[in-house]
Amino acid sequence: MSRPRAVQSALFNAGVVLCLSATLALAGESAASLTSAGIPANCANFAAKVSSSEGNFGSVNQAGCLGAFQFCPGTFERYYSGSAQSFLNDPSAQVAAWTRYQQNEWSKAQSNGMTSLIGQQVCYGGRCATVDQSAILMACQFGCGPRGKLANYAAGGDCNARNVKDGNGVSVCSYLIRGAGYDASCFTGDQSAVCQQSPAGPGDFPTSTGIAANPPTPSTASIIVNPTDV
Amino acid sequence: MRSHMICLLAAAGLLGAAPAAAADAAFTYKTSYRNVTQDPDKVWTGDALAADSSGTVTIHEYELRTPRGDYLISQIWNDDCAAATCPTRLVRVAPHQPPAIMVDDMMHQIVPPDDPRFAGLSKSGPQAAFAEHPFLLSEDGKTLVNGDFKFEIGSGKP
Numbered sequence: 001m002s003r004p005r006a007v008q009s010a011l012f013n014a015g016v017v018l019c020l021s022a023t024l025a026l027a028g029e030s031a032a033s034l035t036s037a038g039i040p041a042n043c044a045n046f047a048a049k050v051s052s053s054e055g056n057f058g059s060v061n062q063a064g065c066l067g068a069f070q071f072c073p074g075t076f077e078r079y080y081s082g083s084a085q086s087f088l089n090d091p092s093a094q095v096a097a098w099t100r101y102q103q104n105e106w107s108k109a110q111s112n113g114m115t116s117l118i119g120q121q122v123c124y125g126g127r128c129a130t131v132d133q134s135a136i137l138m139a140c141q142f143g144c145g146p147r148g149k150l151a152n153y154a155a156g157g158d159c160n161a162r163n164v165k166d167g168n169g170v171s172v173c174s175y176l177i178r179g180a181g182y183d184a185s186c187f188t189g190d191q192s193a194v195c196q197q198s199p200a201g202p203g204d205f206p207t208s209t210g211i212a213a214n215p216p217t218p219s220t221a222s223i224i225v226n227p228t229d230v
Numbered sequence: 231m232r233s234h235m236i237c238l239l240a241a242a243g244l245l246g247a248a249p250a251a252a253a254d255a256a257f258t259y260k261t262s263y264r265n266v267t268q269d270p271d272k273v274w275t276g277d278a279l280a281a282d283s284s285g286t287v288t289i290h291e292y293e294l295r296t297p298r299g300d301y302l303i304s305q306i307w308n309d310d311c312a313a314a315t316c317p318t319r320l321v322r323v324a325p326h327q328p329p330a331i332m333v334d335d336m337m338h339q340i341v342p343p344d345d346p347r348f349a350g351l352s353k354s355g356p357q358a359a360f361a362e363h364p365f366l367l368s369e370d371g372k373t374l375v376n377g378d379f380k381f382e383i384g385s386g387k388p
Contacts, residue, residue: 062356063364063377064341064348065314072314072339073348074307078284083347101313108309143336145310146277147317166315167337167379 028052029068029091037091039099039186046134046182047098050141057091060084069098102137102187108144109136114154117176124159124173129180133188138179142172150176254375256363257292257303259343264288273304273319273329282309290340292365302329303365305340314338320365320374320383332383337376340364 028051029037031044037057039047054070055061065072066087071079071094079097080087087093109115117131129135142149142164149172152163159173166172185191263270265286267279279287292303305318318337321329341348341361353361366375367383374381 060351060357062354062360063314063338064351064357064361065339070314073341073345074288074311074316074339075313076347077307077345078282083350085350141313143310143312143315145308145312147310148312149336167335167376167381 027056028054029056033057033091034068034095038095042183043186046137046179046184047095049179049182050138057094058088060088067094069094069101071097071101075101099187102184103189105137105140105144106133106184106188109140109150112144112146112151114140114144114150117150117154122159122173122176124171124177127177129177131176132180133190134182134184135176135180137184137187139172139175141175142166253369254366255294255296255369257294257301257365257367258363260291260293260302262288262290262342262344269304269306271302271304271323271329273302273321273331274306278306278308278310278317280308282307282311290342292340294365294367296367296371298371299324301332301367305337307339310336311339312336318376320381333374333381335381337379337381338364 028048031039031041031048034047034051035041035044051068055065055068057068059068059070060066061070063072064084066076066084068091071087076084076087079101080093082093087097114136115133117136118133120131121128122131122135136144136150139150139153144150149164149166152161153159153172153176156164158164159171164172266289267281267287269275269279269289271291274289281287286307288307290305290307294301294303300323302321302323303318304321305316307316310317315336316339318333318335319329319331320333321331323329338360341364343361348361360377364376367373368375372383374383
């Protein structure tokens, strides 16, 4: 192997290793770690799904975006007043900032008409999903303002249009599909949008009405199921 | 914002993309206007300057002078921003003429050079490079490069 080819090969291998390392490093925080940092358990899966494409609590990407949800400088400025390093060192602060961010994005989605997409089917790249609240919030990563990519999609309905894609050619529709099906009620405040399935078994009945909301005391119950029995 | 950006930038840096990038022209930081209700350079007007939910609007500018003409990048931090991107325009500027918009799209948020909160962070080569020069003009003048994003110049408002 000639020296230039050897150098090229070494650089290639280094690049592959670096890419893999970056991928591993940005696997995101788990639902459990996010819950420990303050995310309500019912929304932890959605938070983990977002974090999986963002980073870990200590991550900084090439654009200077910080933490498990990659707060980039402009967003960081709005949601945290301390230093970048203190933010990286404080998972609870990241979760608190992200919760406020998600709540604000939901408000923007509502006021800008993006929630009209809820219930519609979106298909892109061979996959389809029904748009729900979590899908909207995931797609708000492309912006939920009146001139953002999601607004463009709401207006045009074309997943392949240039104005619904980012500078990498990634369509906002891929994020609508990616985000669908999660409990995001902690951010939207709408419990009714969660689990709209018809009751089919003993565990499927709503806990806000009927007997599930008024359970018997252990002393009067004929059967007691402990959390460890489930 | 996404992990593939890391991979692309790392691979580009290590696999020889640097010589091509070296021919690109880098925009240099010009200024920032904070808490504005009007754009002194008239790139942004109307609703774009409406106070966002945090009550403020900020504009960051980068400039580039070339034999083909002078260019300005203007990025506005307002309610249209996404988590990682904000509305950004590449405009061609000439004396006594309104700025001509060449690209209008969502681009990666810049790292304000004067923001002390980022001062304590150690930066890798690519991080430092992006922080200093977040916008590049391709050698043929047809593409605006912003990290892993690329925008065809002349495409105008999407």
